[in-house]
Amino acid sequence: MAYEIITIRCLDDNYAFVVANTRTGEAALIDAPEAAPINAALAARPDITLTTLLLTHHHHDHVEGIDGLDRLADLTITGAAADAHRLPALDQMVSPGEQITICDTPFHIMAADGHTLNHIAFYAPALDAVFTGDSLMTHGCGRLFEGTAAQMCDTMQGFAALRDETRTYCGHDYARANLTFAALFAPEPQALATRLAELDQLDATQTSTTGVTIGLEKQLNPYLRAHLPQVKASLDLPQTTPTVDVFAEIRTRKDKF
Template sequence: MPLEIITVPCLSDNYAFLMHSPEHNQTALVDAPEAAPIIEELERRGWSLDMILLTHHHYDHIDGVAALKERYAPVIVGAAADKHRLPALDTAVSDGAEFTFAGQNVRVLDVSGHTVGHIAYFIPSANAVFTADSLMALGCGRLFEGSAAQMWNSLSKLAALPDDTIVYSGHEYTQANARFALTIEPDNEALISRAQSIAAARASGRATVPSTLTEEKATNPFLRAHLPSMKLALSMTDFDDVSVFAEIRRRKDNF
């Protein structure tokens, strides 16, 4: 087992993720919404913190960095394009960059759309991609800064990863996303089944993150804008993929 990945609930509906290498006794964190629950998990497990990987500049992904930096002195990694509005970076990375953590290769993907400069981290050996507010469980982030074309390009890039990739996204929005997705594809049997499983998980207090890329491609409307069946469902058979994606995003914003 190259990496143990732990989901840490933060704030009201955020997730941070700890990656631990038993072989190297090293731990990395993806995003830092707040420090206290992350410190609690580290201390409970007897782990230190060697690296923090930041996805984008929104406060609910970076507010815990200062306290964690003071306590553990980790290396801070983030997007060069976002350097001016992230906590001070030790390593600034761009699309296509690769680096190693605990002997594992980490690949950087620019996934702009929710913000410009948003990045994701793909770790092939762990079949894991950390997407924060780009690709989300049954959804995608609002287009606060980027365009529909940028987000569609980002989602297409993520959809091209291996189908067995595990998607670690940044929020517990899945149940609401399922309700919306069913308004678009009410007859999608995979979506109906997933919505039922999500409802059961939330009723028992279980997280719905992470998900798998296979699940997302079968049920997430934002990944399905290119499909003839989706275009037919939206009466947009003659429209290009970006226009269809933009219409789905518009409907979700007003849902």
């Protein structure tokens, strides 16, 4: 099996992703922030055919490109059953815990509440890839618009349980700002230095900042590290503070950062 993940920059700082099975040519799009760059990226790849659209959540900057997609009439649009009332019309409704086959490979539907309620993520174990929308963001997590800190904490712990090799693909390029903030909460020093240098390189070449592994996120992302003594110490919180409260404090400070 051979799969390719194509990252497409949309709007100001959004990402859409195409997963392509290079053997069959079948491809799936994850979120549709803006039609023009997605259509252009696919037009440049006549060897692949888009058949599926997977939606992580209802926010307009993840769905507003749908109507302009060249392949719209042929797409199976898949999203959370519990959010069907506020998502574009779905052809396939899914729920956390289910598994679907996309491009001939299993995708697990993961609960990812917090940024919104009924936000979902798509985990493809054969690709070692998870598409997190606005839940886990590179070196951070999404703002809590609808859910609670406890819900987002659960969501992040779900991602922490994936294999360290799993690469994370999120909905926005906030890596630089998130890492600047993460640096305040005792990340692993060597990993931080290496990643800062890498981000300089990626910026200079206008390359996507997504695709970071869970293993690296566990060294940098404070929302995956809220249980650690050094993170509690960096916040001046007692060591007895429950992880969820540490998590909530970090998220509150981010909103004021």
